[in-house]
Amino acid sequence: MSAAVTHMLATDLDGTLVGDAKGLKHLINYYKNLPYEVSLVYITGRHLESAISLIKSEQLPTPKLLVTDVGTSIYQGSNMEQDLEWKQKMKKDWYPRQIREAAKDFPQIKPQQLPDDRRVSFTIEERENEHIVEEFKKALDAEQIPHNFIFSSGRDIDILPAGSGKGEALRFIAGKFADGDTSILVAGDSGNDLEMLTLGYPSVIVANARQELLEVKENANLYRATKTCAGGIHEAWKYFYG
Template identity: 55%
Template sequence: MHAATHLLATDLDGTLVGDQNSLQMLLDFYTNQPYDVSLVYITGRHYQSALTLIDEENLPVPDVLITDVGTAIYIGESLAPDVVWSQHLEQSWMPKKIDAIARQISGLVSQELPITNRCSYYATDPTVVEDFRAALDQAEVSYKLIYSGGRDVDILPAGSGKGQALQYILNKYQLDDAKLLVAGDSGNDAEMLTMGFPSVIVGNAQPELLEQPHHPSIYRATESYAGGIHEAWRYFYTD
């Protein structure tokens, strides 16, 4: 990764994954380029779920796998956990207290995940989400709240998230000069898409992401899924 010249940092479900034909066309396109494209997958899935998807969709193993909405990072051929990142986030993280507060909020349903580095819930009423936010603030809990897809409520350690995790990787491997494309389709991708890097909102993006202000660094693809990534790559990087 230290010597990477071209880098795709992409969400999985609804972005890279969703249409097998366009995915294969994108992968073939990268194979035929005179440069190598390093891959960073950035997903809301937990680690084992992400590995299952990679296997089911026959995806290339990434150079970096960022899971759980940016709260866990795995690197290298063996996808070993990045302990420095984990220890950094654990300093002010209080999942038990967050879950205790969540149980007091009517309309909030736990997602019952097999991990503790994030707390995730379902809520279809935005008012419920704001009640939860207010309760966390009143309890003086350190957190980041992301509401996406009209139902997913993710409570993350402060300082985490997809964008922060991506920036950590760019700093760790000194990739400031790499040609980077960031791709996403939903609200939990907004942070990494709005950091000023060349980015693409794929054509099938959820309405919450389409509401983002227009910006020169954000390309709005007409093609969906991996086709949108392919379209944006050719827009930003013609050589």
């Protein structure tokens, strides 16, 4: 991203950019016909291989930047070169083994199988067990384990390095690759998008968003789309940037 970035779409993938093939096609064609380039930044909970697989299967444009594992890794360009500055930041004060040990006291919480330790993730299936999630969080706090705790979609628990998450990753990207004149739109559909949707940039919550985003406080830079997925992004882009 050596050239000046004038416009940027920072979007979640599943349920946001991806999920409505017709709306996605219209959005991509709309961007192709604009008189300026929209730099695409994909910010996903998927790990790298899974994200690349989705990009290929959905025939998504190659992004300028790909952020994976709920904001714990950043990759640039078609060769997906990892941002080493962010990588070093994510390694500081990160204790995945201690997090897994703490989770053993909560049998209702099931570990997710991931290819590496960039994050530690779990699922909890029964909605009535959500109080267990709060107890787990309190246990991590009591043991003074540095972390960022994200519970989303009523089932997904992501434990990330402190100072990480989709919001902090986007803040880092905006500081490194954009400037105060860059027009940015942020798009999401679930709780793990909340941090980036509330940074203060123009943002869209797509119509198919999870309940946790329906409760977000209204503000002038927040647009609630009437269309789902990419159709909602298209709607919001025209609202903010004409």
